[in-house]
Amino acid sequence: MTADPVQVEHPLLTAVAPLLARVGGELVDPGALAADDVPLVWEGQTVAGVRFGGAVETAAEPAGDLAGLLAALAAELGAPLADLPRPQKQRAVRLLEERGAFAYRRSAETVAEALGVSRFTVYNYLNRERS
Structure with missing residues (x-):
């Protein structure tokens, strides 16, 4: 510091x-x-x-923004995303969608990895929220 x-x-x-x-x-x-x-x-x-620190934002590499969204959400929820119970993971996906996280390329894979679930599970969480 x-x-x-x-x-x-x-x-x-x-x-x-x-x-x-x-x-x-x-x-x-x-x-x-x-x-x-x-x-x-x-x-x-x-x-x-x-x-x-971390990735510098550029048009070709928006993953830094997604990483920032994931880090901010983990801090907001008070635990690493992978350690959250299922209902909280579903809430995390909803919050990430509201914050534009799924506008990034390969975002479902990145979110799935952060949550410790499959990409298919992320899509299920998204579809559940949309219906």
Whole structure:
């Protein structure tokens, strides 16, 4: 982490630390924010930024976005997607569909792998939600 040690004790940074650890984000000093970083603003003041590693988004390689959606959903649900019980996996597929995850090429295979189920099961979950 590159943030000033005083800022590390800020309540906002303390609150987001577990989330950043789960999704692979890194805190950066406000003065070191890059264009792709997410500023963390508290009472009108930028106290830090979040920098995410991983795939760079390009038109030819949208899988970074899908990976981000999967990581964010796992953090939101509080467990690795493969460890969820079946009803939660069905909910995860519904949420992923709402968030546009299935617009990506080979997304069903990627989602199936993340959930620890077959591609056929993902399609069944999708069809169940649509009917």
